[in-house]
Amino acid sequence: MKQLSAKQYAPLAENEQQAFRTEARKRGIGSGLLARALLLDGLDRLGEPAVERRIDDEKAATKDRIREGARAAAQQRWAGDEGAK
Numbered sequence: 001m002k003q004l005s006a007k008q009y010a011p012l013a014e015n016e017q018q019a020f021r022t023e024a025r026k027r028g029i030g031s032g033l034l035a036r037a038l039l040l041d042g043l044d045r046l047g048e049p050a051v052e053r054r055i056d057d058e059k060a061a062t063k064d065r066i067r068e069g070a071r072a073a074a075q076q077r078w079a080g081d082e083g084a085k
Contacts, residue, residue, distance in 0.1 A: 004036075
């Protein structure tokens with residue numbers, strides 16, 4: 001039997017987390033077990049066009065979130081600074 005000591009964290013939006021938990025409950029399992037099953041399935045399907053599109057979409061969305069976070073931080077930092085205008 002494998003020891004499952006390694007952990008992986010994946011951030012989700014509130015609605016994604018709720019949908020995930022709902023799907024786990026429908027199956028009578030915990031969200032961790034559902035996550036493990038989906039993760040392993042995804043690893044098995046790497047290279048398939050649909051999976052690769054999802055990866056590309058997630059990369060782009062992450063880049064956008066980081067850019068917007070940096071923009072918001074800069075605006076907050078320099079909001080009262082006349083030299084920033």
